[in-house]
Amino acid sequence: MSVRPEPSQNHLLAALSPEVQGRLFPHLELVPLPLRAVLYESGRAMRHVYFPTDSIVSLQYVMESGESTAILVVGNEGLLGITLFMGGESTPSRSLVQSAGYAYRLPRARVKEEFQRHGQLLVLMLRYTQALITQIAQTAVCNRHHSIDQQLCRWLLLSMDRLSHNHLTMTQEFIASMLGVRREGVTQAALKLRELGAISYGRGSIRVLDRAKLEALSCECYEVVKKETDLLLPYLPQRQLIKDAGSIPVVKL
Known part of the structure; x- marks a missing residue:
C-alpha cells in the first residue's frame, strides 16, 4: 500500500506556525492529480488553492492555434492559485499536471479568510508570488534566446x-x-x-x-x-x- 502524503510534505505548509496550521489543516482535502489533469482552465472561476506534495503542475498559455507553452512549474515548494489572493477569481492560463501525484487543496473562502488576517500566510504567499514572477520572466527570456x-x-x-x-x-x-x-x-x-x-x-x-x-x-x-x-x-x-x-x-x- 502506498503511504498517504502528509500536508507537511508541502514545504510552504510545513513552514507555517502551529497556530496557522491549526486553522488551515482541518480544511485541507487530499486529492489525486493524474497526469494531464487540468486544475484551472483559462477564464473559469477558481474554487480552490492547491498545495502539491509529490506532483508538479505547469501553467500554460494556449494560443488560438492550439499550441501552448509552459510559463512556470509549481511543486512541493509552494502553491497553485495565487490569483485568488491577488484580487482575481480566474486566470488566463491553463494549469496542467506535468508529473502525477497528490496535492492538498483548500477552499477559496478559507484562503481569503486567512490571507485577510495579514499574518504569516500573507507574507509567505507574497514572497512566493515574487519567486513565481522571476520564474515567468526568466522562462520568457530563455524561450527567446x-x-x-x-x-x-x-x-x-x-x-x-x-x-x-x-x-x-x-x-x-x-x-x-x-x-x-x-x-x-x-x-x-x-x-x-x-x-x-x-x-x-x-x-x-x-x-x-x-x-x-x-x-x-x-x-x-x-x-x-x-x-x-x-x-x-x-x-x-x-x-x-x-x-x-x-x-x-x-x-x-
Whole structure:
C-alpha cells in the first residue's frame, strides 16, 4: 500500500506556525492529480488553492492555434492559485499536471479568510508570488534566446527541485508542449545531452546521470531562478547538488 502524503510534505505548509496550521489543516482535502489533469482552465472561476506534495503542475498559455507553452512549474515548494489572493477569481492560463501525484487543496473562502488576517500566510504567499514572477520572466527570456538543449536542461533541473521523489512520467509530445517546440527538437536535444554524459537516453526514458554536468550545460536562466527562489523562500530544504545514484530522476517518454 502506498503511504498517504502528509500536508507537511508541502514545504510552504510545513513552514507555517502551529497556530496557522491549526486553522488551515482541518480544511485541507487530499486529492489525486493524474497526469494531464487540468486544475484551472483559462477564464473559469477558481474554487480552490492547491498545495502539491509529490506532483508538479505547469501553467500554460494556449494560443488560438492550439499550441501552448509552459510559463512556470509549481511543486512541493509552494502553491497553485495565487490569483485568488491577488484580487482575481480566474486566470488566463491553463494549469496542467506535468508529473502525477497528490496535492492538498483548500477552499477559496478559507484562503481569503486567512490571507485577510495579514499574518504569516500573507507574507509567505507574497514572497512566493515574487519567486513565481522571476520564474515567468526568466522562462520568457530563455524561450527567446536559448537553445532547446539548454531549455531542456533548465526544465529537468526545475522539475527535480520540485519533487519529493525521483520519477517523472510523460511523453515526448508533452515535453515539447511544455517547451513550445517540435517533438523532433526534444529528441535531438536529449540525444545531445546523452552524448555529453549528462543523461542516458534509451528505451523511451531519460535518466539524469550527473546533475552538476546538467547544471553546467544549462543556460544561466536556471541559476537565476534558483538563487531568487532560495533567497525568497528560506524554508526550502537544501537541494542535492552531488551525483547520487539513489536519487536519479527518470522521465518516461
